[in-house]
Amino acid sequence: AQTVTQSQPEMSVQEAETVTLSCTYDTSESNYYLFWYKQPPSRQMILVIRQEAYKQQNATENRFSVNFQKAAKSFSLKISDSQLGDTAMYFCAFMRGMNGNEKLTFGTGTRLTIIP
Amino acid sequence: DTAVSQTPKYLVTQMGNDKSIKCEQNLGHDTMYWYKQDSKKFLKIMFSYNNKELIINETVPNRFSPKSPDKAHLNLHINSLELGDSAVYFCASSQDLVAFTYEQYFGPGTRLTVT
Incomplete structure (x- = not known):
């Protein structure tokens, strides 16, 4: 079974600073996907960024980027130039396989607060 | 345009009652999920369905x-x-990888409170 670990329950950072959220996972699968989801107080789950395990290049989406270390089974999220709207719970998630219809296994989340 | 919708958004009920939550997606996806x-x-x-067929059934009462x-x-x-x-x-819903879109899109959630 796969497990996802987020070791930082809470983090806070000043607006405009850069913050990195940690995520490690454990799997014996060779084909899988990793995701970061954001859950603001509205409780909507919003996909932030995704990474295919077979790609060596780290994914980026505007101010969001990941550091994917496959051998170390690490998948951290970096948020640059943080904004007040980034305040939310952030969940790291793992999906095995190549079918695209597998379940997501989530970490326990990191509550990020951006301080004005 | 709502992609994945759920009704109701809030549900308060008493112990012992029976209730339903509905989910609809207009994305044309093949697979749908329930998470708690x-x-x-x-x-x-909790569960997932692919083209109306149950494919994941976790340990749920x-x-x-x-x-x-x-x-x-x-x-x-x-x-x-x-x-x-x-x-x-x-x-949530997603499409098979053959379409090269496999992200799961989530509905707004239903907060169930049992009193």
Whole structure:
């Protein structure tokens, strides 16, 4: 079974600073996907960024980027130039396989607060 | 345009009652899911359906019964509600990898409170 670990329950950072959220996972699968989801107080789950395990290049989406270390089974999220709207719970998630219809296994989340 | 919708958004009911939550997606996706988020914010898969066929059924009490009348709808019926069923229930959908889109898109969630 796969497990996802987020070791930082809470983090806070000043607006405009850069913050990195940690995520490690454990799997014996060779084909899988990793995701970061954001859950603001509205409780909507919003996909932030995704990474295919077979790609060596780290994914980026505007101010969001990941550091994917496959051998170390690490998948951290970096948020640059943080904004007040980034305040939310952030969940790291793992999906095995190549079918695209597998379940997501989530970490326990990191509550990020951006301080004005 | 709503992609994945759930009704109701809030549901307050008493122990022992039976209730249903409905989910609809207009994305043309093949697979739909139910996740439960507990009071500590932990998210866990409950069920998934692919083209109306049950493909994932995690360890969930049999008081919970999903039903998929067509691939755009996945409903969750809960019998004999218990206090521990209080949670936020999320519906999600995704498309098979053959279409190269495999992200799961989530509905707004249904907050169920059992008193």
